[in-house]
Amino acid sequence: MTLLGRLLHHRRAGETHTAWNLPNFQGPEQLTLTSRDFGDGDTMPLKHCAKQIDGDDLSPHLAWTPLPPGTAQLLLVVEDIDxxxxxxxxxxxxxxxxxxxxxxxxxxxxxxPGPGVRILRSTIGRGYHGPAPIKGHGPHRYVFELFALSAVVDSASGTTPADRARPRALLSTVTAPVLGRGRLTGVYER
Structure with missing residues (x-):
């Protein structure tokens, strides 16, 4: 796997297609998202990594500053941008x-899931899936993006329930204005 990582070293998804950069997720960056498990830009502890690399797949503690008035729901998106x-x-x-x-x-x-948390589909499955980057590919950034929405998300395109929608389909159909947003980046490398 190390050879594969080196061969793909310069291939990375990047930030262009993150939820953060989608037109429908633009809003004031007034939320501060933090974790007592790692700081912004710091290495994530192994316990928050995937079981396949001997982690526990344990989602980290997350906290945020007070929400803007009128917040009906929060949307949390965790993306590997590398x-x-x-x-x-x-x-x-x-x-x-x-x-x-x-x-x-x-x-x-x-x-x-914790109280008040509704888990949706991700690229990998349901629930939190910790880092497991390709060996030798270099550091991967895991961006935790929190959006304060003015309305509740029930479905994607009005027909597919939010619980069944593919992540990109759901993200592209959220129309509720974003009242505030914040992000936290953890890093992991093998």
Whole structure:
């Protein structure tokens, strides 16, 4: 795998197609998203990485500053922007009740989500999927993006329930204005 990583070293999805850069997710950057498990731009601890690389697939603690008035729902998107495919891989997609306030470690589990958390489909499956970058590919950035929405997300395109929609389809159909947004980046390399 190390050879494959080196061969793909310069192939990265980049930020262009992240949720953060989609036209329908533009809004004031007034939320500060933090974790007591790692700082912005810091290496993520192994416990938050995928089981296939001896991690625990445990979603990290996440906290945010007060939400803007009128926030009906939060949307959390976790993307690997350094994966060697055309678009970032969505590692987790979740809707969160604004009254939640923060997420404890493991709150993004597909089997037992935390209070106020509704897990949606991701590129990989359901729930949080921790980092497992290709060996030798270099550092991968995992961007945790939190959006305060003015309306509840129920479906993608009005026909597919949000729980069944593919992540990119859901992201492209969110029309609720973004009242505030914030992001946190964790890094992992093998």
């Amino acid at each position: 994966v060697p495919i055309p678009r970032p891989a969505v590692h987790c997609l979740a809707l969160i009740d604004p009254a939640t306030g923060h997420l404890e470690p493991g709150a993004l589990s597909a089997r037992q």
